[in-house]
Amino acid sequence: MTHVHPSDGAAAVVHGEILAEERVDALLEAVPARDRETRPDALARAERQRRRWATQIVVADELARRACTERGLEPSAQAAPHVLAVDEADVADLGSIVAVVLAYSPAARTLLAQLADEQDLPEAAVRDYYDRNRDRFLTQDALRRGVDPFGGAAPADFLPxxxxxxxxAHGLRQAAGRRAFFAWLDRARAGVVYAVGHEHPGDPSHPDHEHRH
Incomplete structure (x- = not known):
């Protein structure tokens, strides 16, 4: 991976433009560390990784802002960095970095919503989901009676x-929108060059690398 020198005051170069290290610092100051390491070497490593993690959040926010501008979208104003409430289910579904990006960045949320709206969802796909997941559409009465949705259930046991x-349709469109967001982010990050100390936490080119979701 190519890097820029930290003396440039940059956390990264995003498609040829400097992303100021100050934006990463602001996020780090607002979001307290959760690591409980006490040994100096372990604490230092945790802080290095936290900086790399924060860089990923800020870079994704910057990329989303630019994408919104290109698409003529107007996200809500970005509030000052604050402690983020991230649902554990979102972390499981999206991965920790993307889940935090969506919690942190109005531009990322706006872009995701637009991508979801753009998804073509054939009626056949919606009907197929209903037919293949009958257990999710039992009536309350059928659930109380312990009806087997795949054997012995009557039509009246299912929600119409x-x-x-x-x-x-909403759930399927949201899922498709998330896949489109992942694909967009992967493409957009290909044009990012990171400063030393700001690499992706899982980048194997630095000794502290780790890969987790």
Whole structure:
């Protein structure tokens, strides 16, 4: 991986433009460390990794801002960095960095919403989901009676397709939007050059690297 020299005052170069290290510092100051290391060497390593983690968040925010500008989207104003509340389910579904990016960046949330809206969702896909996941659409009465959705259930034991269609379509569109967001972020990050000390936490070119979600 190519790097820029930290004396440039840059955390990264994003498609040819400097991303100031100050933006990473601001996020680090606002979000307290959760590591409980006490040994000096372990604490130093944790802080190095925290800086790399914060850089990924700020870079993704910058990329999302630019993408919104290109698309004519207007995200809400960016608040000052603050302690982020991230749902554990989102971390499991999205990975820790993307989950935090979406919690932190109005631009990223705006872009994700736009990508979800752009997804073409054929009616056949919605109906197929309903037909293949019958256990999710049992009525409350059928659930109380312990009805087996895949054997012995009557049509009346299921919520009508018309009643649940919009919910299914929304969920499928959101899932497709997230996949499109992942693909966009992977492409956009290809044009980023990181300063030494700001590499991705999982980049094997630095000795502290680790890969986790």
């Amino acid at each position: 397709y018309a009643d649940v269609r919009e919910g299914i």
